[in-house]
Amino acid sequence: MKEEAHVTRYLLSGVMHIAVLGAVVRMMYIGGVIDLMESYYDAWAPWVVPCGLLETKEYVIFSEHIVGRYGMVAGGIHVRGEIIAGTFLGRQGLNRSLILERLVGSKKSSSIHILDYKDYVVGPGLIDVHVHMNDPGRADWETMYQATQAAAAGGVTMVVDMPLNSDPVTTTKKRVLEKIRIGAGKNSSFVQVGVWAGLVPENAGNPSVLKGLVRAGAFGFKAFMAHSGINDFEKVSIDDIEAALPVIRSLDVPLLVHAELELDEEEAHAHLQKDLYSSWLQIRPPEMERRAVQQLIDALEKLEKTSTNEKKGFRIHVVHISDDKALQMIVDAKKRHLPITVETCPHYLLFSKEMIPKGATEFKCAPPIRDAENRDALRRGVLRGDIDGMSSDHSPSPESMKMKDTGDFLNSWGGISVVQYSLPATWESLVSADPSVSPFVLHAAFSGFPASLIGMEHLKGRISDGKHADLVVWDPKSNADTSREGCYQTQKLSPYMGRAMRGKIVSTFVMGSMVYDSGVGVSATSCGTSIAKK
Numbered sequence: 001m002k003e004e005a006h007v008t009r010y011l012l013s014g015v016m017h018i019a020v021l022g023a024v025v026r027m028m029y030i031g032g033v034i035d036l037m038e039s040y041y042d043a044w045a046p047w048v049v050p051c052g053l054l055e056t057k058e059y060v061i062f063s064e065h066i067v068g069r070y071g072m073v074a075g076g077i078h079v080r081g082e083i084i085a086g087t088f089l090g091r092q093g094l095n096r097s098l099i100l101e102r103l104v105g106s107k108k109s110s111s112i113h114i115l116d117y118k119d120y121v122v123g124p125g126l127i128d129v130h131v132h133m134n135d136p137g138r139a140d141w142e143t144m145y146q147a148t149q150a151a152a153a154g155g156v157t158m159v160v161d162m163p164l165n166s167d168p169v170t171t172t173k174k175r176v177l178e179k180i181r182i183g184a185g186k187n188s189s190f191v192q193v194g195v196w197a198g199l200v201p202e203n204a205g206n207p208s209v210l211k212g213l214v215r216a217g218a219f220g221f222k223a224f225m226a227h228s229g230i231n232d233f234e235k236v237s238i239d240d241i242e243a244a245l246p247v248i249r250s251l252d253v254p255l256l257v258h259a260e261l262e263l264d265e266e267e268a269h270a271h272l273q274k275d276l277y278s279s280w281l282q283i284r285p286p287e288m289e290r291r292a293v294q295q296l297i298d299a300l301e302k303l304e305k306t307s308t309n310e311k312k313g314f315r316i317h318v319v320h321i322s323d324d325k326a327l328q329m330i331v332d333a334k335k336r337h338l339p340i341t342v343e344t345c346p347h348y349l350l351f352s353k354e355m356i357p358k359g360a361t362e363f364k365c366a367p368p369i370r371d372a373e374n375r376d377a378l379r380r381g382v383l384r385g386d387i388d389g390m391s392s393d394h395s396p397s398p399e400s401m402k403m404k405d406t407g408d409f410l411n412s413w414g415g416i417s418v419v420q421y422s423l424p425a426t427w428e429s430l431v432s433a434d435p436s437v438s439p440f441v442l443h444a445a446f447s448g449f450p451a452s453l454i455g456m457e458h459l460k461g462r463i464s465d466g467k468h469a470d471l472v473v474w475d476p477k478s479n480a481d482t483s484r485e486g487c488y489q490t491q492k493l494s495p496y497m498g499r500a501m502r503g504k505i506v507s508t509f510v511m512g513s514m515v516y517d518s519g520v521g522v523s524a525t526s527c528g529t530s531i532a533k534k
Contacts, residue, residue: 050513051513051523052510052513052514052523052525052527053514053517054513057080057081058078058079058080058081058113059112060078060099060104060113060114061076061079061115061116061471061473062076062114063116063118063119063120063122063473065120066123066463067121067123067124067447067463068089068440069462069464071438071440072121072439072440074089074090074092075087075099076088076096076099076100077122078104080512081469081512082468082469082512083469084463084464084465084466084467084469086104087463087464087465097109115507117473117507120473121473121476122471122473123472123474124157124447124460124462124463124467124470124472125157125447125460125470125471125472125509125510126155126156126446126472127157127158127159127160127446127447127451127460127461128151128160128391128422128450129256129343129450129454130160130319130320130391130393131159131160131162132162132415133147133148133159133166134167135166136167136168136178136179137166137167140398141165141398141490142396142490142491144182145187145189145190145526146488147396148191148193148526149488149526150487151191151420152488152515152516152522153420153486153488153505153521154419154420154421154423154505154508156191156392156419156422156508157191157471157508158192158193158460158470158510158531159191159192159193159419160193160195160219161194161195161196162196163175163196163197163198163222164198164232164233165229165230165397167232169198169230169232169233170196170197170218171197171199171202171203171213172203172209172213173209173212173215176213176216176218177217180217181530184529184530187525187526188526189526189530190522190526191508192470192510192529192530193528193531194219194530194532194533195217195218196218196221196222197214197220197221197222198223199223199240199241199244200223201236204240204241204244205240205244207247210244210247210248214253217530217533218533219253219455219533220253220254220255221244221253221256222258222319223235223236223241223255223256224236225241225257225260225261225292225295226258226261226366229366238296238298238299241255241296242299242302245299245300245303246306248314252314253313253455254313254341255315255316255317257292257316257317258320259289259293259318260284260292260367261295262288263288269283269410274407274408274410274411275359275407275408275409276358276409277353277357277363278353279410280364280368280409280410281370283410284366284367286323286325286326286370289322289326289367290329293318296318296340297330297338300339301338304338315340316341317340317341317343318340318343319393320343320344320391320393321343321348321367321387322344322348322367322370323367323370324374327344327377327378327381327387330342341449341453342387343387343388344382344387344390345365345390345391345418346392346418346422346425346426346429347369347418347495348369349375349379349382349425349426349429350375350426350429351363351495352369352370352371352375353369353370353371353372354371360407360495361402361404361407361412362402362493363495364412365393365414365415379429379430379432379433382441382445383433383437388449389445389449390422390449391446391450392419392422393415393418394416394419395413395417396415396489396490396491397413397415398491399491399493402493416495417489417493418494420488420496421480421482421494421496423472423480424479424480424482424501424505426442426445426503427503428501428502428503439476447460447462448462449461455533470509470511471507471508471509472507473508474504475503475506476502478502480501480502480503481504482500483497483498510528511527513527515527515528
């Protein structure tokens with residue numbers, strides 16, 4: 001009996017030590033200690049070959065316009081391996097030698113590689129949380145390799161893949177793991193890749209399945225309240241959402257929702273002229289968004305009555321809002337401290353229905369682009385901070401599915417190819433609304449907020465010591481390259497092609513590796529990988 005007691009005690013002691021060690025390692029990861037240790041290894045180990053367009057693993061970036069924590073500053077950024085090892089930020093005209101000595105010391109200051117971007121903006125890389133890639137199963141639409149190439153050329157350093165339009169869709173643990181494996185494969189991704197899991201009627205009421213999806217590495221869930229465009233990803237009812245919300249809240253992750261409720265008016269639309277954009281607008285009126293948003297707000301109010309435990313990561317996140325009145329409903333709900341946030345997309349800020357010609361199906365998306373007055377209200381929403389974040393809703397399809405030969409707005413694919421042009425399209429929109437706008441506003445919406453949405457604000461979304469060296473350098477005054485020759489997107493049919501938009505991408509850095517330079521193009525070797533939720 002004594003021997004058995006000793007064995008039991010030793011086993012319990014071993015389990016406790018392992019648990020403590022695991023907790024310590026996790027805290028070291030969250031606190032950036034692991035990344036700091038790896039940065040020295042990456043920078044100084046002679047057998048670690050630099051990835052991308054730079055032949056060095058340690059360098060200093062200078063600029064007079066760096067996106068700081070509270071606004072635009074000047075200074076230097078010391079990159080070592082995959083992290084920002086140090087920053088020296090302040091007023092414009094700071095002495096470069098002084099900055100260099102403060103960052104790397106007097107001995108190294110004469111030998112370290114320097115990238116002086118002068119008057120270009122240096123900001124945290126864009127994190128695009130709304131990208132439809134098509135691996136596995138629909139490689140002819142666009143692969144992860146091709147989509148992330150375009151993202152790198154657009155200053156995007158991380159994308160989070162939607163659970164569709166891959167085939168099969170990402171609604172099981174097996175499919176989450178498969179996408180993570182694809183993104184981590186050799187020469188598969190040029191930027192970092194995360195995954196959303198799909199919330200559908202089949203899994204909405206199954207807590208063990210939902211928990212398994214997050215444990216497999218998904219950052220949260222995406223649901224459609226209207227038809228998704230493909231039959232194998234079913235829309236959910238508000239009852240499905242209410243059934244899943246307590247579990248999603250306990251997991252402390254967001255639920256992203258395509259918030260439109262379809263109207264039963266199909267017969268009334270039979271007479272509409274298919275090549276007129278006004279016909280598409282008539283089929284997708286703003287009431288669809290408003291009704292869906294109201295149901296989501298009601299569901300959150302019901303949930304709040306049953307649970308008062310605040311969760312930092314949990315919220316309903318309404319994607320691609322296109323209606324200003326629906327936006328105001330969300331703004332009012334936030335004032336009541338309901339856990340709800342909202343994003344919009346560049347096409348809702350840049351375009352209006354008045355700009356869309358007959359048969360120009362490259363503009364078709366859901367919800368639709370609305371009138372100029374509504375567009376201007378959305379622009380003000382971004383400038384005021386009422387709209388929390390930006391995303392591309394990059395949704396390519398084969399050109400034949402856009403039905404350009406007939407200009408059929410009613411039956412063509414509802415998605416826009418945009419991931420390469422999100423930064424200039426957003427910047428052009430904001431400058432048009434307010435010529436004095438700061439690049440800080442763009443990066444707050446397209447870098448900072450998305451980092452918090454996926455629970456990675458401790459490592460991404462801002463330029464500061466210890467964070468990942470995910471950076472974009474861009475020229476706010478020069479036009480972006482929107483030529484067909486400069487387009488990395490597989491599907492070239494896009495309303496952004498050939499359009500003059502300020503915000504030229506100069507360089508993109510992913511985890512310290514330069515993956516794009518405007519003078520060279522995208523790196524021949526991919527430097528990205530998958531990131532799973534920890």
